[in-house]
Amino acid sequence: MRSTFGGLNTMLLGLYAQQTGLDTVGHNVSNASTEGYSRQTVNLSATDPQTIYANGRSYQIGSGVQVQSVIRARDIYIDKQMWKEISTLNNAQSNETYLSKIESIFGENSTTGMQSVLNSFWSSWQTLSTNASDDGTRTTVRERGVELANAIQLAAKQLKNAGNDINSAVDLKINKINQITAEMASLNKQIVNVEAGGTDHANDLRDKRDLLVDQLSALVDTRVYEEANGSYTVQSGGTTLVNGNSSATLKTEKVQDTDYNDYEITSKIYVDGMPGQSLKFTNGEIKSLLDMQQSDQTGLKMYLNSLSTMSQFLLQDFNAVHRSGYGTDNSTNNNFFGKSTTDYASNATSSYTKNDWIKALEVNPDILVDGGNAKIAAKSSGGGIGVTQTNASGSTATVFATGKYTMGTTPTAVMVKVTNPATPGSINTIQYSTDGGHTWNGTDIALDANHHAQVPINGLSVDLYFSANTNNVSGDTYSFSLTNHSADSNFVISQSNAGGGAANIVSATGTYTNGDTATSIVVQPYDSTTASIDTATGTIKQIKYSTDGGTTWSTTPVAVNSTTGTFSFLVNGVTLTMKIAAKVGNKATDQYSFTLSKGNVASGDNAVLLGKRLKTDTSSTLGNSSLDGYYNSLIGTLGVQGQNAQRTVDNQQTLVDQINNWRESVSGVNLDEEMTNMIKFQKGYSAAARVLTTMDEMLDKLINGTGVVGR
Template structure:
C-alpha cells in the first residue's frame, strides 16, 4: 500500500522545480544586457515511479519531478565561426585606422595643405622666375617655396617615424592585455575543470566569461580553440600554445636593439614569447597583424617614396641647377643640400656618382643650400644657361665644339658664329674669326686668344661677353667650317628656370630614380596608391562587420535573452508554483482530517 504522505513529496518536488525555474528566469532577465552572457535553462525530468498494487495488479504511480541540470544555450559551431571572422574584422578595422593616419600625414584631401599643393607652388615659382629671372622677389619666392617643400617632406617623414613609435606603445598595451586575458582564461580553466569533474555539474557563468575573453582574443589575433577532455580551453596562436590546462604563455615585445630599422633608424618592435630565445609570434590575422604591419611595412613604404623624391631633388634637379648660371654668373651651385657636395646624376652620360647614403640619409640631406641665404645669395639661383641651344656646326664630320667661359651678359646680339680660317695638317685650328651679325662682318681672333697648347683641341678665347669656344682637333676639320650658337639675353633670361620647372612636371629618363615618371606624377601615383589601400581596408572592414554581425545574430538567436520569452516562462513557472502550492494545501487539509478527525465519532 502506498505511503499516506507520498503525495507531499511529489508536490514539494514540484514546488522546488518551479521555484528554481523562476530563479533561473530572474537570472536571465538580470543579465539580459550583460555582454557575453548565455541564456540558461533548468532541465527537468520525471522521477522514478512508485509501484503500488491494485485490484488488477501492479501499478506505476508517478512521484513527481527531478531537477537534472541547469545548462546554458550555446552553439559552439557559431562560436568557432565568430572567432575566425572576428580576426579578419580586427585586422580590417586596425588597417583602416593606420591608413587614415597616413592620409592625415600627407593631408592631400584638403586644399592648400598637402604636399601636392606645396609641389605645385614650387613649380609655379619656377614658372614665374622663368619669365622674370632678374626679379629679386621672384628669386626669393623660389627659395622660400623650396624651403616649404623641404619642410613638408621632412615633416611627413618625421610624422611617419612618430607613428611607428605610437604603434609600438599600442603594441605594448595590447601585449599586456593579452597576457592578462590569457592568465584569466587559465584560472577559469582550472575552476571549470574542478566544478565539472565527473560531468555532473555545469559552470555556466564561468564558461560565459571564458568564451567572452576568447571573443576578445579572436579580434586581436588568429586563434585556434579546442576543449580537452578535462574541459580546459587550449588556445593556439600560430605555433605558440597561448593557454591550456597547464598554464599560459606570456608574451612580450622584442629587445629594441634587435628591431632598429637600418634605413630610417626607427624601432619596429614585434611580439615574442617572453623569456624565450627571441621566438617571434607570427600573427596571420587580427589587430596584432595589422599593428605589426603598421609599425614596419606601411610607414617604411611611404618613407621609401619620400626618400626617392629627396634623392631626385638632390641629384637630378640639382644637376640642372648646377649647370645653370646665377645673376652673379656663378655656376655649379646646388639648390638643395650641402653647398660643397655634388650629389651626382644617374641620367648623365656617363652617370655621375654621388655620395653613398642610406634611404633615410637622402631625406636627412634634403635642405636648401645655405649659400642661398647669405647676403646676395639669391643671385646664385641659376635661372639662365650659358647657351640656349647646342652648338650647330656646318661640318658634321668636323671636331665637336662646346661653349665655355664666364658669360657677363649683354643686351646686344646674342647670336654667335665662329669660323675656322685655317687648320694644321693634323686638323688643329690655328686661325679663326667670329661674327655677331649673321656672318656679314667677321673679326679675326687674335693669335694670343687661340690656345693651341693641347694637341686635342683649340680654345678660342675672349669672344664678346666673356665667352670661349673649344673645338676638338679632328682630321676632318676644314677651312670655312662654322660653329653657330646663341646665349641668353642677360640676366632676364629664364631658360634654365624653365628647365628646372620641367623637372617637376615632365617625364624623367628611365635611369632616373622616378623610373620615367615625372616628380608630380610619381607623387600623385603614391597618393593614388595610398587611397586605394585605404579604400581596400575600409571595404574589408565593412564586409567583415556585416558578416560578423550576421554571425552574432545567429549566436544571439541561440544564446541571447529574449525578454518576451522569459516573461512567458515566468508566468508559466509562476502558475506551476501556485498550482503545486494549492495541491499542497489540499493535501494538508486531507491529512489534517485524517489525523485529527479519525476516531472522534460518538464522543
C-alpha cells in the same frame, strides 16, 4: 496501497523545481544586458516512479519532478566563426585608422598638402623662366624650395612618429593578451573543479571565458580546442597561449630599422624564456600594427621610402640640371638642394641610407645667405664675353653686360687692372681703361663680398666677377671687348630635334619694351611646303614665331635673307637676327626655344628645364616616372588602400553583425520569452502549492475525523 503521506514529497519536489525555474528566469532577466552572458535554461525530468500493488496487480505511479540540470544556450560553431571574423574586422579597422593618419600627414584633402607644395615649387620656376632677372621672383623660388624640403622632412618625421607610437600600442596589446590568457587559465581551473562530478555546469564561468576569447580574437588569430574535462587550449602565432591552468607570457623585442636609424620597430614577439621563437600572427589588430609599421609594400615604411626616393631625386636629378646652369653672378655647378660642396650624383653618396637622403634634403645654405639668390641657375650658359689675362695663375674673370650700348657698331676694348691685392693675393680693388691701358678711370673700384664689381662703360653696366685666388699681384690685367651685342651674349637656344641644324642669335637690337618680364619665344618653319623648307638639303627658307609657348603664331612668314642666311623679326621692341644651320635632319616640325629679357643677361631657359624636370621629365630614380607622376601615383595608391580598408571594414562589420545576430538568437535573453517562462513557473508553483494544501486537508480529515465511532 500507497501512503497518503507519499504525495507530500511529490508536491515538495514540484515546489523545488518551479522555484529553480523562477530563480533561473530571474538570473536571465538580471543579466539581459551583461556582455557575453548566455541565456540559461532549467532541464526538468520526472523522478523514478513507485510500484504500487493493489487489487491483485501492480502498477507505476509517479513520484514527482527533479531538476536535471541548468545549462546555458550556446553554439560552439557560431562562436568559432565569430572569433575568426572578429580577427579580420579588427585587422581591417586598424589598417583604416593608420591609413587615415597617413592621409592626414600628406594632407591631400586640404589646400596645404604635399601636392600643393610641389605645384607651388614648380610654378615658381615657371615664373622665374619668364622673369629671371627679378630678385623677388628668385626669393620666391628659394622659399618654395625651403617649403618643399620642410614639407618632406615634416612628413617623414610624422610617419616615423606614427611608427614609433605603434611600439607602445603593441606593448599595451601584448600586456592585454597576457592578462587575458592568465585569466583564461584561472577560469579553466575553476571550470574543471566545478564540473568534476560530471553533472554540474559552470555556466557563468564559461561565459566569462568565452568573452575573453572574443577579446583575444580581436588582437590575434585564435584557435580554441575544448578538452574532455571542459578546459580550453588556445593557440595563436605558432604557439600555445593557454593549456589547462597554465598560460604563456609574451614579450616584445625592438630594434632600429636598418634603413632609418631613428625609427624603432618591434622586431619580434616571443614567449618569455624562448627568445629564439618569433611568433607569426596571421590576423587581428597586432598583425595589422606590425604590418603597418614595417611593410614596404603597404605600410608606413612604404611611404617613408617614397619620401626618401623623392629626396634622392631632388638631390641627384634635379640638382644635376641646376648644377649645369648659371646664376645671375655667372656661377655654375651649384646645388639647389643639399650642401654646396657635395655632388650627390657621385660615389660620395653611394653609401647613403634611405634616411640619409631625407636628412640631406635642404636648400643649399649658400643660396639662403644674402646675395645667394644670384646662384639660382635660371639660365643655361654664363656670360659670353671672352676675357684674356696676363697672369695665367691669377683669378679668372667672368664678364657680362646689361643696358643699351651707345657706341653703335664700334667695339670698345676694355682693360682692367688689379690695383690693391690683399694678402695673400685676393683682389680688393680694380681700375679700368678703354684705350688699351693708356689712361685709367683714376679711382679704385672695390669688389663686393662676392667678388663682383659693377662698372658703367658706354651705356652698359658691366658685371666683373673674379674667382678666389691667392696668386694675384698688383698690375695684373684682364682684357675684353664690348660691342653692341654684348648685352645679348646670353641667348641660349634649345631645339626640339637634336638631329637638326643648330640655331643662334646673331644680333639683338632695339629697346626692350616688356619691362622686367621676360618673353619666351618659339621658332619653327612656317609650314611643310617647299617654300618653307627644302627637306633634301635641310635648308629652312621661311619661319614663324610664337611668344606664348606655341599657342598662337605669327601669321606672315619671315623669309631668309639670301645673302646672310638669317631671319629677322621684331619682338617687344627688339629686332632679333637668327641663323639656323642647314642640315638634312631639319624637319618642318622642328622648334627652337629661347628667352628674351631686359638686357638678356638672365635668360630663363634653365628654369624651364628645371620646371620640366619637376613636372614632365622621367627619371630612373623614380621608376621611369616624373616627380609629379610619381607623387600622384603614390597618393593614388594611398587612396585605393584607404578605400579598400574602408570597404573591408564595412563588409566585415556587416558579417560580424550577422553572426552576432545568430549568436543572440541562440544565446541572447529574450525578455518576452522570460516573462512567459516566469508565468509558467509561477503558475506551476501555485498549482503545486494548491495540491499540497488539498493533501493537507485530506490528511487532516484522516487524522482528526476518522477512528472514533459515533463522533
